[in-house]
Amino acid sequence: MLFNSLNFALFVPVVFALYWFVTQKNLTLQNLLLLVASYFFYACWDYRFLFLLIFSTLLDFFTGSKIFAAKTTAGKKFWLWLSVGINLGFLGVFKYYNFFAGSFSDLLSHFGMRAGFNTINVILPVGISFYTFHGLSYVFDIYRGRITPVKSFIEYSVFVSFFPLLVAGPIERATHLLPQIQQKRRFNYSQAVNGLKQILWGLFKKIAIADNCAEFANMIFNHHEQYPGSVLVMGALFFTIQIYCDFSGYSDIALGTARLFGMELLRNFAYPYFSRDIAEFWRRWHISLSSWFKDYLYIPLGGSKGGLWQRIRNTFIIFLVSGFWHGANWTFLAWGFLNAVYFLPLLLTNRNRSNMEIVAKGRLLPSLSEFLKMLLTFSLTVFAWIFFRAESIGQAFSYIGKIFSRSILTVPSGEAFEGASFHVVAIIILSIMFMLMEWLGREEQFAIAGTGMRWPKPARWAFYISIAVLTFYFTGVQQQFVYFQF
Incomplete structure (x- = not known):
């Protein structure tokens, strides 16, 4: 179900x-x-x-x-x-x-x-x-x-x-x-209404964004040898958006449904793609798993209290185990190892807890420094997701090798998407609108939690209805939630 x-x-x-x-x-x-x-x-x-x-x-x-x-x-x-x-x-x-x-x-x-x-x-x-x-x-x-x-x-x-x-x-x-x-x-009316809004946002992320991105990500990854590097970059970006909207969409529906029954579940996502370093990303991505490994594996191993080599060892153990938890494939271990490598410079310089607050808190726009840090962290994350999505280590390296070839300078054509270029453009625009909504609502528990609270009631309802209409309009091929396989 x-x-x-x-x-x-x-x-x-x-x-x-x-x-x-x-x-x-x-x-x-x-x-x-x-x-x-x-x-x-x-x-x-x-x-x-x-x-x-x-x-x-x-x-x-x-x-x-x-x-x-x-x-x-x-x-x-x-x-x-x-x-x-x-x-x-x-x-x-x-x-x-x-x-x-x-x-x-x-x-x-x-x-x-x-x-x-x-x-x-x-x-x-x-x-x-x-x-x-x-x-x-x-x-x-x-x-x-x-x-x-x-x-x-x-x-x-x-x-x-x-x-x-x-x-x-x-x-x-x-x-x-x-x-x-x-x-x-x-029964708490406000809690239930908040739950319904979170369910709506979760369904929008899953159906309108994730499922549509999955269609193109699957096409590109499954036939990557047929595409130039520029299209493979798009495939990696499609999967990056897909896995976030898919899993955080599930979590939103789960938390919203629990609220209908008077329960508050642990928050699982806190806008991870706005992170300024990998340590912050992992504090905001799949929070319940990261904190579980921290409490029941990392700290019992000694955490950060031991010497340098012990801290490095513990870091690699936690990331490799996290990767292996996701699936029985060398690709997941490679993904975990790569994230440990990303994390290592922060650990060695004691900067792994530098960004504890949400970026640009209380401001509309980030500073140039914050923007560049977010861009770098996002780029590293996109690269790591290639290993996560690939069927094998060989496919991952083949995919990456083609990205870093001259074909990356090729301008993607409509033929690359088998006549679905209009659909691709529509999903890209929709994804940009989605990320903008996430940015504007990044200080809330979920993006639309506080949206429209001061608006007139008709405007507020028009906003919710528009999300529902977009969700139904962009309903495509139903995709199973990615994390069901884990």
Whole structure:
């Protein structure tokens, strides 16, 4: 069930009506409704993997209680590593087994040996990387004494499987979401209206921007050998806009939907393409994942407290693991490695926390220095996305090699887009308008959160309707959300 589908448009109002008009007076019934709705939502993808979600939930609920009850450190560690081992074991089998088996076989073949490993033909369960990390944060926080185990299995199950965040995040923390699940919730009109606006903006980003950019990005990347370097640059830019609008659009819909049910999820994006350095970019891109790795991997490794070589080691570990989390392909590891290289000069000069506030705060335009820094950071990010999008390392280098050839001076022609040049121009103009809206709303939680608040009501409604009309007008081939594969 896609967020941008008719099924979801029917599903949410039904659950909303039952939630606020039937079960409102009973918190347990409210949570039970959310749990049933979430399991139904997940089963619409593939009911066969519900057992995996329920098993993971039972595992961490049980081991969390055992960690808390254990009298010795050894006992706590036993139950902690049991949870970690089983969770990562499932993740490894479904997501990484074929990668390791294939890579090891390729390595042995270089030495004239043949490995007996067979790949497995299995579907990657949707959302497994996300709900696995939900559960792991819960047991880690109990082990560290940050929280105590929740007594209600229903409440814990809602925390793991709340349908807005189930398949692509944000990656929630028990310290943030569980208290909201455990307390009585009352309908808040302003919160709900804000949620609807965020859903509208998320749908616009996904349908009007991301899906249309995906059409051209896919065409160019899949047949890159046929195009000059100038068109390949456009392909990289199309993908850069696509992945941001796709994933942040999903997050906007998730956060907006949660607000309809009186919940506030963790913010996942904060205008990353306006960053002035790579460190700032990673504080603003997929925030819930970056902060998860920081708290549960980077800091336990020693963080930035050790010597220079330890800090460099930890930086490369965190970026490589982040890359590998995204997918079982050498391209993702290369993408992570490249971002670590980008980050290294900031680390060595202690400038990785130089840009903590949003750029040009309180001003309409950035300074020349800020603009150039944003342009450089954006260019480095676009280059790194080529590895992320490529099917293989070879394709990535082939793509980049053609960009840095004389053909980059070729002016793209309409023939390059198979007669869709008008559509390309329209999407470019729409993307520029979108980025302008993001810039004007960059101090808000999402771009249109404060737009039109002082306008007359007819003008404000005309603005929202125009976004909806643009969304429907530019509806193209429906694309699956990019991060569903992770």
